[in-house]
Amino acid sequence: MAAPVPGLEQILEEPQTYDHVRHKIHGLRLSNARALASSSRSSATEDVGTLIPKLPDSVALHCLARVPRSALPLLRCVCRSWNRALSTNTRDIASVRREIGTAEPWIYLSFSPRGDCIQSQRSSNYFTAFDPGSNQWHSVGWLPGLERLEVLKGYGCVGLGGKLYVLGGTLCIKERDFGGGCHRDLRVRSEVLAYDCIGGRWKQCASMRKARVDFACSVSGGRVFVAGGRGRLDHENAAAMASAEVYIPELDRWEELPDMSITRYKCVGVTLKGKFFVIGGYTIETLHRSSVEIYDPSERRWERRPGMWALDIPPYEVVELQGKLYRSGDQLNHWRGSIDVYDERLKMWKTIRGSNRRLGEDLQCTVRRYVTMAGIDSYLLFFGGHCRVGDRSGDHRPFCLETVDAFQAPVGRWCGLDPFRSSCRELCSSCCVVTA
Template sequence: MSNGFVPVPTKSWAKVVEEGVLTAIVEGCVEGLNPVKAFLSSEHDEEGEAEALIPGLPDDLALLCLAKLSHGYHGVLQAVCKRWHFLIQSPEYERAHLQGGKCGDWLFVLTEEPKEGNWTAYDPEAGKWHVLPPMPGVTADHRHYGFACVGVAKRLLVMGGYYTPFDPPMQPAKYFAVNEVLQFDPFSKRWSKVASMRIPRCSFACAVIGGKVYVAGGCSSSRRSPLSHAEVYDPIENRWEDIAPLPNAREDCVGVALAGLFYVIAGVVENHADQRTVEVYDPSRATWYSLPDVWLFSRQMPCPVTSMQGSMYALDDWDANTIKVYDPQLGEWVNIGPVPGVEVPGQDRRPKGFNFGLIGLRDELYVLGGKVLRWQPANGHWKKFDILRLNTVIACNPSARSVTWRKVNCMGESRGAVLGCAVLEEEPNSQTSSVNAG
């Protein structure tokens, strides 16, 4: 994939300097201007002396300028010339980013397609998607399911799950979970292994509270009972520690961080009964307690759920794909509004989608990917259908007086059911994250 970047027109350096664009970028005060246009140079003359990174500027200042651009622009920077191509991938560029201490905003998504299983990242500043390097252990023949993912301490963590031959429609008859944890570093753009969880698990709850990662429940294989074991990860110390176990073991659950508490939602318990009760862990007291009748449904598989700015949101895919928010004072879920139906070429009606991803970034909820059934006429009736995998993305501000959805640039080749999504939000004095389980 080409990362969705296209070359932009060159511009004379005399004009750039005259307009003060470089100074403005260094000071971080450019508004309403695409800064990439300021960073175009002539091709490097391989037979002669290397040209400056940016004509008229010392290379160290030019490097600082380039390092201020968010990750969504890196593809077009690499397309400018060979010297920039190698610079963006160099340790010098990594150190310049690291020196600034800012990694930008990231929205990470993994979908069922393409088969290579690459994660895709969105840069809201640039409005662009780009493909991450392949994650170790994932190939076109085997895929990763049942994992959890979070953004924490300026890293993406992908935890646990199981690996199985690539066959999205079918649940494997036999699988074994892993306890490995992989992290993606946005500064170096590389994957690496960190400390493993204490036990293997998949289909478990996970959330970030106070810069630490909490996991609970799940199962260790297709033939094992649900787990009650819970633990916490400190990314600074790179160490996992046990915490008090879940009061009721459960699998196929999801985790949400809300008001400094770890909510374990949905799933099934030992006797395979559906679970409407929510288990809540309070890290300050190191104790669990139960909240009955909080969850929306009595079915096994949870609908997409996430937290954003102190509120918990769910996409009710049994109720016309309605976005709902939990009101802790009322102890109930309140409707915000439906997700717009999907536009399908050749059909007048907009069918209801499923297998979406739901995640909060800043003050917006993003609905990503998913599938729809595309019906086809047969003998005068709509009897035949095929599955259309989506790469579309829409977003809204759920707290606005009138909720309006906007289209976000599509995910390119990444499409279909969302297996996992997470965000990293850039904030000056804190490490923040959001989570959605795979």
């Protein structure tokens, strides 16, 4: 017979209270959490409104903040006060987690079903999160506000203050086809959604001043910066924009910034040393496609640096890691076979020794569908989707096989994680790191 679930007061009376709370709660299943809640309610009546009976809320917050991020949904089921602290008033616990060093970086990716899977699932965007600390995937859920068969693509995605921000993009209608790539564009959006990674809730934020798709975005100094992109889907170059704006989260307000020197779309945004870099992109003047615009928030002005990208094709992703910029491909080929780092002294991109690799090289009979990368600590993590053909019972329908490869930039060493099979799906945008 299984041992009874201990009451909350019993856990707190054991020695090494904080560690025991963290490990006990992390190991409980949802059914045990309900039993724990019912057993602790009677003792909680003595001190109504506190997080943990007979403990100041400031100390109780430190107890909750030490629980692993993956167990936070479980904690919300324990009692109403915990649910309130972890769902509504998340700013306090988020600041405590940052203060005591328990905040964890997770990588968020958005997918939509492909091919036959469209008929069995909703075809709007859904998010998953990868925890590099435990090598585990966690389901986040569907992006709210989209109807069946509607897909959001070309949007911006940034992490700030424990929240995942989804900015603008193109709303498309996804039609059933076995190739999975047929879309009919509807409109360009200006709407902004924020996902509270601790509270597990989506929230509608103030919309951008202009609708944008294929634009640059990044975070600097607690602000979200966006620039360039297209406001319409027709006449690509003619619809490109030079405008920029900044989002102030505490005021839920967008403010206009000075325009860039030229229009750009399919450009990439990244922050380096507090400055907002808008790299490459398609422009009316082909000569400027290799240039970069740099915005200095302290001086509120742009600086154009010619030749920094050095390619006519716009970048796909550029990642900042430990004060350096890294790239691995462009809009035509997301993975070019190696990793480049930008040398600020020589003003040029250099291939990192030991970075040459064919991602997913251990997989057989696969065709790579996408590669997206993120930077955490000293590692660059690459997420690859591979389309594989099955041969059982004459079944030749493709499914998606994800792989995660990590490259330790200073050492120049690769390490691969085990691939896993998933339902047939496609990536909707680049990945995004959120620390909470």
